[in-house]
Amino acid sequence: MSETGDGSLSPARPSRGMFGVSGSSDTSGFNGLATPVHADLSTPKPYGSWYDEATDHLAEVFGGFGDAIERIVVDRGELTLHVKREHILELCRTMRDDPSLRFELLSSVSGVDYIDSPRRLHAVYHLTSMTYRRRLRLEVATTVEDPHIPSVVSVYPTADWHEREAWDFFGIVFDGHPALTRIQMPDDWIGHPQRKDYPLGGIDVEYKGAHVPPPDERRSYA
Template sequence: MTTATEQLASQLQERFTDALSTVRIERRQVTVELPAARLLEVCRALRDEAAFHFEQLMDVCGVDYLHYGQADWETEETTSTGFSRGVSIGVYQESTDKPQRFAVVYHLLSLKHNRRLRLRCYTEGNPPRIDSVVDVWNSANWFEREAFDLFGILFDGHPDLRRILTDYGFVGHPFRKDFPLHGNVEVRYDPDKGRVIYQPVTIENRVLVPKVIRHDNRYMIGEPQVEDPRVNA
């Protein structure tokens, strides 16, 4: 028996044969991937065509795949260098050598058909840019401003692409994987000047070391127990 989710996936594959890169079902929801050049065309069809009728855009979010798949915490012993980007002291520099680093994810809802759809589209160029979908779904306005603010993704055609969460004069984009954990500047009130001022960061970076579980024969089943001389000392 074909479920509603499988039916939607089949409809999408049939309607957008040459426009979608992948169509798959994840967590009982259809996820499609498409190139940036076909984004507006596909989005308008998904909104207007009766078979889909995704009249509501629930969310737009950016994704940074810079360190995707890298597990820095897989270890059986500790080190003296730490395991956090927080130990790296230096000036903020963007990493631009990874292809298809940034993506934008769109979550759509069809009230008419009571179903959801997830779109993923990788950005192009440096800085990363993609077409705005504000003209398709007006609710994308602030969502795209948030993705611009936190990831530095430019949305071509957006009517008012300004920062929305960070402060005036903020440097960089804090959700990027290469953004320093301690930031770039800090603010404080200067009693001599009578105003809030910006200054270089003065906090110390924390050195994070994972908890290492060492082998202890006292807790090994089937091995002789050796009394710890420190006990009852």
């Protein structure tokens, strides 16, 4: 568990036991039992483990550290740096090349849609230092209206497909990507299916000229 105590990410949700239902007979979870979890909190120093040393070092070698890093979260023993989007490329370069950091491997880039947050689209970069056997997460937030984030393909070539996937599913535009096209969905698909406001199975299916309506429109269960 984190050094900073539990639940630092979720002050919006008071703990009400594991099942946490009140005022509703609905136990399926489909009627909006989940409440927003957005909270811009950072973990106070010291972070513990190697995190203090690494973040202090990063502050020295990376010029606009104070400006670029919005907040630092240590939760469940994992370090997350929330980065302003215009700094992500240079930060990745420093992360990769600095001899004391050496995050050579970009394990993954995933999109997350925190729909209730003002900047709801997040690109999450999981960096791995093979030299020091460390892992760290960079997180960049942006809005649906202006979903641009600089691409890190020039620093980590492996980001190519990951960024295409995040574009495909979340509509995050990675500026500077060599060929930002859909990767899993068909090229002519409309919409970004893993956004939270995109329904599951919410499209009709054409089969032999007939249309099967989406599940939520097939019949009324009321």
